[in-house]
Amino acid sequence: MEFYLVQALNGLASASSLFLVASGLSIIFGVTRIVNFAHGSFYMLGAYIAYTLVQALPTGAVGYWLAVLGAAVAVGLIGAAVELLLLRRIYRAPELFQLLATFGLVLVVADLVLLIWGPEDLLGPRAPGLRGSVMILGEPFPTYELFMIALGPLVLAGLWVLFHRTRWGTLVRAATEDREMVGALGVNEAWLFTSVFVLGSFLAGLGGAVQLPREAVNHTMDLHIIAEVFVVVVVGGMGSILGAFLAAVLISELNAFGILIFPEITLVLVFLIMAAVLIFRPWGLLGRPEGPPRTPAGEFEPPLRLLGRGFLYFCLAVLASAAVLPHLLPTYYIRIACEVLISALFATSLGFMMTVGGMASFGHAAYFGLGAYGAALAVTYAQVGTGLGLLAALGLGLAGAVLFGYFCVRLSGVYSAMLTLAFAQIVYAVLFQWYGITGGDNGLLGIWPSDWVSSPLAYYYLTLTVVAVSLFLLRRLAFAPFGYSLRAGRDSALRSEAIGIHVRRVRWVGFVIAGFFAAAAGGLFAFLKGSVFPDYSSIPVSVDSLVMVLLGGVQTLSGPIVGAGVYKVLEVFVNRYTEHWQLILGCVLVGLVILFPQGLLGYLVGRFGRSGEEWRGVDGAPAGGRAS
Amino acid sequence: MLALHEVHTHYGLAHILSGVSMEVRRGEVVALLGRNGAGKTTTLKTVMGLVTPTSGAVRLGDEEITGRPPYRIARAGVGYVPEDRRIFTELTVRENLEVGRQPPREGCPVWTEDRVFELFPALAEMRDRLGGQMSGGEQQMLTIARTLMGNPAVILLDEPSEGLAPVIVEQMARAISELKREGLTVLLSEQNLPFCSAVSDRAYIIEKGVIRYEGPMQELLARPQVLEAYLSV
Ligand SMILES: Nc1ncnc2c1ncn2[C@@H]1O[C@H](COP(=O)(O)OP(=O)(O)OP(=O)(O)O)[C@@H](O)[C@H]1O
Ligand SMILES: [Mg+2]
Numbered sequence: 001m002e003f004y005l006v007q008a009l010n011g012l013a014s015a016s017s018l019f020l021v022a023s024g025l026s027i028i029f030g031v032t033r034i035v036n037f038a039h040g041s042f043y044m045l046g047a048y049i050a051y052t053l054v055q056a057l058p059t060g061a062v063g064y065w066l067a068v069l070g071a072a073v074a075v076g077l078i079g080a081a082v083e084l085l086l087l088r089r090i091y092r093a094p095e096l097f098q099l100l101a102t103f104g105l106v107l108v109v110a111d112l113v114l115l116i117w118g119p120e121d122l123l124g125p126r127a128p129g130l131r132g133s134v135m136i137l138g139e140p141f142p143t144y145e146l147f148m149i150a151l152g153p154l155v156l157a158g159l160w161v162l163f164h165r166t167r168w169g170t171l172v173r174a175a176t177e178d179r180e181m182v183g184a185l186g187v188n189e190a191w192l193f194t195s196v197f198v199l200g201s202f203l204a205g206l207g208g209a210v211q212l213p214r215e216a217v218n219h220t221m222d223l224h225i226i227a228e229v230f231v232v233v234v235v236g237g238m239g240s241i242l243g244a245f246l247a248a249v250l251i252s253e254l255n256a257f258g259i260l261i262f263p264e265i266t267l268v269l270v271f272l273i274m275a276a277v278l279i280f281r282p283w284g285l286l287g288r289p290e291g292p293p294r295t296p297a298g299e300f301e302p303p304l305r306l307l308g309r310g311f312l313y314f315c316l317a318v319l320a321s322a323a324v325l326p327h328l329l330p331t332y333y334i335r336i337a338c339e340v341l342i343s344a345l346f347a348t349s350l351g352f353m354m355t356v357g358g359m360a361s362f363g364h365a366a367y368f369g370l371g372a373y374g375a376a377l378a379v380t381y382a383q384v385g386t387g388l389g390l391l392a393a394l395g396l397g398l399a400g401a402v403l404f405g406y407f408c409v410r411l412s413g414v415y416s417a418m419l420t421l422a423f424a425q426i427v428y429a430v431l432f433q434w435y436g437i438t439g440g441d442n443g444l445l446g447i448w449p450s451d452w453v454s455s456p457l458a459y460y461y462l463t464l465t466v467v468a469v470s471l472f473l474l475r476r477l478a479f480a481p482f483g484y485s486l487r488a489g490r491d492s493a494l495r496s497e498a499i500g501i502h503v504r505r506v507r508w509v510g511f512v513i514a515g516f517f518a519a520a521a522g523g524l525f526a527f528l529k530g531s532v533f534p535d536y537s538s539i540p541v542s543v544d545s546l547v548m549v550l551l552g553g554v555q556t557l558s559g560p561i562v563g564a565g566v567y568k569v570l571e572v573f574v575n576r577y578t579e580h581w582q583l584i585l586g587c588v589l590v591g592l593v594i595l596f597p598q599g600l601l602g603y604l605v606g607r608f609g610r611s612g613e614e615w616r617g618v619d620g621a622p623a624g625g626r627a628s
Numbered sequence: 629m630l631a632l633h634e635v636h637t638h639y640g641l642a643h644i645l646s647g648v649s650m651e652v653r654r655g656e657v658v659a660l661l662g663r664n665g666a667g668k669t670t671t672l673k674t675v676m677g678l679v680t681p682t683s684g685a686v687r688l689g690d691e692e693i694t695g696r697p698p699y700r701i702a703r704a705g706v707g708y709v710p711e712d713r714r715i716f717t718e719l720t721v722r723e724n725l726e727v728g729r730q731p732p733r734e735g736c737p738v739w740t741e742d743r744v745f746e747l748f749p750a751l752a753e754m755r756d757r758l759g760g761q762m763s764g765g766e767q768q769m770l771t772i773a774r775t776l777m778g779n780p781a782v783i784l785l786d787e788p789s790e791g792l793a794p795v796i797v798e799q800m801a802r803a804i805s806e807l808k809r810e811g812l813t814v815l816l817s818e819q820n821l822p823f824c825s826a827v828s829d830r831a832y833i834i835e836k837g838v839i840r841y842e843g844p845m846q847e848l849l850a851r852p853q854v855l856e857a858y859l860s861v
Contacts, residue, residue, distance in 0.1 A: 167726060174716045174727045181714040184676055185728045186702035186778050 002137040004257075009136070011256030012249065013145040016152030017214070019248040020207030021225055022232040023159065023241050024200035030176040030239030031196045034087060034098045035414050038105035040226030042201050045109060046075045046208025047217045048117050051124050054212070061128040072206035079201025083194045089594055091193075095414065096360055097593045100550050103543050104589030106222060111583035113219050124212035144213050151210065155203070156245050163241070172196055176239060223539045227425035230418040231270060235277050237287020238415065246285055271426050275407055278419070282411055319468060326460050334456045336572055338528050341467045342521045343564040347548035348471055349517035351560035354549060356478045357510040358490030359409070360417040363424025364545045366404065367515035369537025371397040371522025373431060376444040376532040385450035390466070390523045397519020398512065400427065405511035409504050412493075424542055431534035443533035447526050463524050470517050471561070477513060478557055486510045518545075547589060629654040629813045630675065630706070630782050635684035637674050637837075644670045645837040647684070652782065657804065657814040659828035659845065661821070661859060667837040668817035669711055672784045675815075676708045677701045688782065705733055707780030711787050711817075713771040717760030721751055724759050724770055728777035736781045737810040744773040747803055765796040772803065782813040789820045801826050821859065825849055833858045 025039045053067035082105065090098050130147050133140040163169035175182045175192055183189045208221070232251055236243030251270055258269040283289050322341075326334045350364045374396030375389040384392065404423040408416050431438045438444065453459045477483050488496040489503040496503050526532050535541065544567070552563030570588075574581050630652040637645040645667050652658045662668050673679045675686050677698040686694045693701050702708070716724050725741055732738045745752035748769040754762065762770065768788060775783060785804070789797045797820070804827045807814060818824045824831065824845070831848045833841035835858050841848065848854060 170719065170723050170726050174719055174723075177716050177718060178714055180678065180698070181710070181716075182727060183698040184678060184702055184708045184710075185774065186699050186730045187727070188699045 002139045005137060006139045006141055007256050007260065008253065009141060009145065009149060011253035012152070013148035013214075014255065015245075015248040015252035016148045016150075016155075017207055017211060018225075018228060018232055018252055019152045019245050020155060020210070021204050022229045022236070022244040022248055023155070024203035024207070025229055026233050026236070026239055026241060026244045027159075027172075027203075028197055028200035029233070029414075031172055031179070032087070032091065032193050033095075034091075034102070035095075035418065036200070037099055037102035037226065038082070038109065039200070039204050039229065040222035040224070041106050041109035042075050042079060042204035043208040043211075043225050044113065044217075044219070044221040045078065046071050046205030047211050047221060048113060048122075048208075049074050049205070050209035050212050051117075051122050051217050054124060059125075059128075064125070064128050068206070068209040068212070071209040072202050075205025075208070076198045076202035078205075080194060080198045082201075083197040086590060086594070087197070088190065088193075093593065094554075096354075096546075096550060096554065099360075099362075099417075100547065101590050101593040103546070104586040104593070106543075107582040107586030107589070109586075110219065110222060111580050111586065115580075115583075117217075117219070119219060121216035121218045123216050126213045130213075148210065148214070152245065152248070155206075156241065159241055168195070227422060227539070231274055231422045233284075234415055234418050234422070235274055235284055237281075237284030239288075240284070240286040243284055243286030268426065268430070271423070274419075274422065278407060278410065283415070322464055322468075323461075326457055331456050334460050335528065336568070338456075338460050338463045338524075340565055340568045341463050342524050342528065343544075343548060343568050344561045345467045345470050345524075346518055346521035347545050347552070347560035347564040348474055348557070349514045349521065350545045351549045351552070351554065351557065352474050352478065352517070353510055353514035354554050355557055355559075356483055356490070357486050357507055357514075359507060359511060360420075360546075361408075361514070361542070362417050362421035362546065363539075363542050364420070364514070364518055365537045365539070365541035366420070366424035366427040367397045367401055367518035368522040368525070368541060368545070369424075369427055369431060369532075369534070370400040370515075371519030372526040372532045372536045373438065373444070373522075374519065375523040375526040376447045377437070379447050380444050386453055386462075386527055387450070389447075389527065390520070393519050393523025393526070394516060397522065398516050401512040401515025401519075405508050405515065409507040409511055421539070421542065424537055424539065427537045428534055428539075431537060438534070441534060443531055445531045447532060448530050449527040453527075459528065463528070466520060466524060470520055474513075474517060475557060482506070482509070547585075551592070629656075629689060630815065631687045632671070632675065633685045633687070635671075635674055635681045635686065637670055637679055637681045639670075639679070643837065645674065645681070648834070648837065648839055650832050650839060650842070652813055652815050654813055655808070655811055656830060657808050657816060657828045659824040659831040660815060660817045660834060661819070661824065661831055662817075662834040663819070663859065666834045668834060669786055670837075671834065672708065672786050672815070672817055675701075675784060676706060678708075702778060702780075703730065705736060705781035707775040707778050707783040709771050709775050709783065709785045709788065711790065713764075713767045715759035715762070715767045715770055715774075717758065719759055721755045721757055721759065721762075721770060724774050725777050728774035730778040733779045733781065736779050737812060738779055739776045741777075744776055747776075747806060748773055748799075765792050768792060768796070768800070769803075776807075780812070782815065783807065785814060785816045787817055787819065789818065789823045797823055819859075821855070 021039065021043050025036060028034065028036050028039070050068055050071035053070050054064060057063035057067050086101060086105070087098070090101055127144055127147070130144040133142045134146065135141070163173060171182060171187055171192055175189060179189055182192070228251070232244055232247045235251065236245070236247030250273065254269055254273055262269065277285060281287075325337060329337065346364070346368055350361060353359050353361060371393040374393035377396075378384045378389045378392035404420070408419050408423070411419055432441055434440075448454065449459055453462045485496070485501045485506045488501055489506050493503045522536065525536070548563040548567045549560045550563070551567055552559030552561065571581060574584055578584065632648055632650050635645055635648045636643070648667070648671055650658075650660075660668050660671060670679065674681050677693070677696055677700075680695055684694070685692055688704050688706060691704060693704055693706070696704075716727065719727070722741065725744065745755075750766060751769055751773060754766070759767065759770065772785070772788065788800050792800065801823060804814060804816070808827070816824065816828060828845045831841070831843065831845050832839050833854070840858055841854055
């Protein structure tokens with residue numbers, strides 16, 4: 001009995017820490033409508049800065065707590081800089097580009113942290129005055145955990161007073177409902193946004209700083225917490241602080257007790273709870289339904305165009321050069337060419353779902369990883385060849401997409417996208433934790449292709465064939481009646497329902513198609529590398545796919561291919577010269593979003609598509625050549 | 629006081645206002661009349677900076693306010709009462725008023741919570757009610773009251789009589805006359821001619837983004853063929 005009580009208290013302590021970070025994210029989203037991916041990075045920075053300040057300031061209670069507070073303030077200031085220099089420029093950009101920019105920040109911060117503090121875990125001192133433990137029903141319980149338990153509700157109460165008893169809070173709540181009106185009433189929204197962002201970052205920094213006595217500070221804290229925070233915010237309801245608190249308690253208690261029952265699959269439990277909540281309350285425990293997304297006045301999505309004969313010739317020319325290419329390249333480059341092809345398929349599968357279906361995914365790597373493990377598990381445990389291995393890849397990817405897609409299509413917009421990320425984290429955790437089957441972080445090795453495709457050249461042709469056929473199929477699907485239904489659902493769910501399209505089902509199928517082709521890419525990748533690792537379904541891989549799509553531009557179907565090509569080639573070359581690929585990529589992303597909010601190909605088409613002849617053949621139909 | 633000069637406004641490629649010029653003098657109540665879709669709301673939004681005109685100028689007193697962000701136009705003394713009211717539904721009546729509150733402005737009537745409650749006594753009885761739990765008429769009063777809390781010099785009213793019961797429309801007319809007595813300048817977009825004629829000094833008629841008529845309200849009422857051509861449906 002006592003043991004359970006202590007376990008419950010442990011859960012509450014973790015809940016507080018989760019709540020600090022989640023409430024910040026929720027507040028920022030409420031007002032700015034930006035899902036700040038870098039929020040986990042702010043949390044991590046809070047921990048690192050606190051660590052350094054504790055070393056620098058005199059020992060003792062005053063120095064220690066000053067360090068904690070100082071870290072939170074410093075992160076708040078970093079937040080201010082980020083808002084002023086970056087976000088302010090992109091509030092009007094499409095949601096996904098805002099995400100991409102904050103993704104960029106994640107990468108930059110991750111590399112900077114490595115540069116400044118190094119890769120080792122850093123152990124902070126314990127908090128002065130709270131070092132000991134107290135006896136609770138005869139069990140010792142750390143005093144610091146009691147402090148944590150109190151901190152959550154204290155912050156909750158403080159936020160309540162701030163939002164309900166001050167003019168600033170009233171303005172923020174008003175802006176959450178209708179920013180434009182608040183501006184028309186004479187309130188400088190820009191500063192309101194900045195201050196909200198500072199508060200949110202401060203809370204994340206505080207969350208990181210108070211973590212110091214609880215866990216070693218390390219450079220994976222950012223992505224680790226962000227997935228959990230997304231779950232908390234989605235379950236609690238975006239923008240609801242009380243909801244975030246309840247969800248944090250729910251999830252943390254679930255973890256605390258789940259670990260006793262199924263130590264290996266606590267995340268699956270979390271998933272089940274999340275699924276249950278979302279089925280009954282699609283906007284979370286205390287969230288409010290989002291209105292239909294408001295397209296800014298006068299902006300509309302240009303229709304996808306069925307491309308003319310010129311495009312067909314262009315594709316054939318590309319295909320022909322792809323077929324000849326390996327004869328001109330050294331073996332090493334053939335493998336890179338394979339990687340580029342696989343990335344193109346992976347990116348296009350995501351692009352299909354985003355462009356045609358209007359659904360974004362932050363977790364597309366889930367299906368890539370499932371595909372890779374499908375193949376690897378079949379090879380390892382059933383000793384199948386490459387053909388059957390690829391089929392197994394498709395099977396596992398399909399199963400995952402059917403299951404996860406069922407939930408994701410029930411939500412819309414950012415909720416759905418955040419859910420995809422949570423699912424990808426679950427896949428990652430299962431691959432990582434289910435040591436007996438998946439080999440944990442050692443992965444599965446020796447997944448080499450069968451004899452008939454064992455030479456690099458043969459494998460290249462296999463890859464080229466699978467990728468070309470898949471890309472062709474994806475294109476056909478986009479212009480088949482199914483594709484039209486999907487697009488109709490994207491443009492107006494209500495009107496599509498009215499003409500008899502079962503929007504949710506159509507979206508589900510679209511989601512599954514995207515997952516299916518991502519799994520194909522994953523399967524090919526497993527045999528190319530000869531091994532699989534949980535990392536294949538990690539957040540950075542999801543980010544890669546998103547970056548490739550957004551680089552190419554979401555308005556076109558062929559954009560992701562261009563994006564994948566540019567991205568992969570860049571990665572290979574930058575990696576050769578420096579170890580700071582992440583840092584450079586992050587900066588490039590941020591720069592690109594600021595300079596080309598339409599994506600590269602989108603920019604080129606917009607720039608030259610109407611007047612310039614040169615782009616007609618690539619993605620501009622001849623005049624009057626719209627899809628009919 | 630408030631003047632538009634050759635204002636053109638587009639939504640994307642659609643040309644909505646084609647060279648609108650108009651003037652509202654200090655202390656006047658001016659009506660902007662027109663059928664659905666004529667461009668009344670767009671005109672008011674352009675003045676408020678909620679849409680940016682492609683060319684032309686908007687002046688408040690001697691200051692040019694074209695292209696400024698809405699909050700600065702509001703702080704310069706323009707109050708905006710939107711057609712769809714845009715009450716903050718999760719905020720109470722008093723909190724809604726608080727959002728609108730701005731420091732007093734020289735030469736403009738000063739409004740306080742008590743004074744707006746005097747103007748709309750019905751609001752005083754529900755000061756702690758949530759905006760989302762009010763009737764359409766109550767919301768219309770609240771949205772005007774909220775704008776008044778900013779102590780504006782000019783107030784833009786977008787169809788304040790729309791969808792309201794006759795009794796409430798009468799109250800609105802009384803309130804507008806009261807505002808005029810206070811010295812406020814009012815630009816009123818309307819389709820309801822009787823309501824307008826009761827409160828306005830002058831009128832403009834807009835059709836398809838072009839001003840078709842300008843003159844004193846009484847004169848307009850005496851010209852049935854103009855009313856027939858531009859207003860009747
Ligand atoms: N956001 C928008 N995007 C594109 N066109 C718009 C937009 N808002 C209004 N319009 C168009 O601009 C024209 C003028 O609209 P406006 O709202 O100014 O008319 P109005 O005179 O206020 O009409 P009502 O009496 O119905 O309120 C209409 O043809 C309308 O369809
Ligand atoms: Mg209107």
